[in-house]
Amino acid sequence: MNTQERLGRTFSALVDPTRRAILARLERSDGASVSELAQPFAIRLPAVMKHLDVLADAGLVTRSKSGRTVTVRLRPQPMREAMDWLRRYERFWSKSLDRLAVLAEAKEAEARRKGR
Amino acid sequence: MTSLTLVRRIKARPSIVFDAVTTAEGIAQWWGPDAGPVLRAEADVRVGGRYRVRFRLLDGTEHESSGEYLEIVRPERVVMSWRWEGGQEDPGQSRLEIRLRAIPEGTELTLTHALLHDDDTRRSHEHGWSGALDKLQAHFADSRQGSET
Numbered sequence: 001m002n003t004q005e006r007l008g009r010t011f012s013a014l015v016d017p018t019r020r021a022i023l024a025r026l027e028r029s030d031g032a033s034v035s036e037l038a039q040p041f042a043i044r045l046p047a048v049m050k051h052l053d054v055l056a057d058a059g060l061v062t063r064s065k066s067g068r069t070v071t072v073r074l075r076p077q078p079m080r081e082a083m084d085w086l087r088r089y090e091r092f093w094s095k096s097l098d099r100l101a102v103l104a105e106a107k108e109a110e111a112r113r114k115g116r
Numbered sequence: 117m118t119s120l121t122l123v124r125r126i127k128a129r130p131s132i133v134f135d136a137v138t139t140a141e142g143i144a145q146w147w148g149p150d151a152g153p154v155l156r157a158e159a160d161v162r163v164g165g166r167y168r169v170r171f172r173l174l175d176g177t178e179h180e181s182s183g184e185y186l187e188i189v190r191p192e193r194v195v196m197s198w199r200w201e202g203g204q205e206d207p208g209q210s211r212l213e214i215r216l217r218a219i220p221e222g223t224e225l226t227l228t229h230a231l232l233h234d235d236d237t238r239r240s241h242e243h244g245w246s247g248a249l250d251k252l253q254a255h256f257a258d259s260r261q262g263s264e265t
Contacts, residue, residue, distance in 0.1 A: 007208075007231060008208075008231075011231065085231065086120050089120045089229045090120055090122070091149050092148075092149040093120065093122050093227055093229060094122060095148070095149045095150060096146055096147055096148060096149065097122060097124050097146075097225065097227065099145065099146035100124075100126070100133070100136055100137065100146040100225075101124055101126045101127075101128075102146075103136050103142065103145050103146050104126050104128035104132050104133045104136045104223075105126060105127045105128050105222075107128060107132045107135075107136065108127060108128035108129060108132050108222065111129075111132065
């Protein structure tokens with residue numbers, strides 16, 4: 001899977017508010033069991049399992065089984081890629097817009113000098 | 117929010133900003149992430165027309181982005197598709213929108229650069245999920261502490 005496909009998966013996994021809430025919950029702890037994750041939501045365990053499948057496919061969580069307990073942990077790498085994408089364009093546009101502002105302001109001053 | 121949004125206030129009227137954004141002559145003077153030169157700028161500003169900008173960075177590497185004008189409302193709004201030539205930087209297609217609003221001191225410019233490369237992402241645009249990346253940003257602000265030089 002290339003970067004772009006991974007980015008797409010990350011972003012689409014994050015579309016769902018329940019999945020975002022699960023990630024937010026995992027952010028605050030070093031792993032949680034599936035039933036702990038299901039607890040705040042008014043949905044059944046199988047539905048939570050499905051959300052976890054999507055998150056795992058996107059590489060956003062890992063699951064490890066110990067006895068009867070499955071521990072879910074946040075895997076931040078895909079989010080980091082998403083952030084890198086945003087940062088790259090932020091740098092590009094931030095610098096570009098600085099110069100655009102300088103240019104437009106010079107042209108405005110020129111137009112005013114000419115009485116337009 | 118699968119997109120980046122930047123807002124700038126510019127002390128120039130919207131028509132002047134619009135021309136700087138949409139003419140090859142204007143683009144040649146501001147486009148690019150560092151002080152390296154724009155080597156070539158073409159802009160056929162009409163819906164369906166294309167633009168192409170090639171620039172050199174201070175590190176000597178050359179880059180080119182191009183795309184199609186999707187919407188033009190002079191002097192308020194221009195929307196274009198965006199793709200890097202060669203695609204090393206980012207192989208997908210994205211969407212760039214620049215909106216201009218008259219304010220007392222001149223123009224408020226809002227730029228939105230959105231990832232747009234497959235159906236999933238388009239769907240996510242339609243649904244919207246503001247706040248998600250704010251959270252991620254907070255997360256990385258935390259996890260990066262101490263690791264940055």
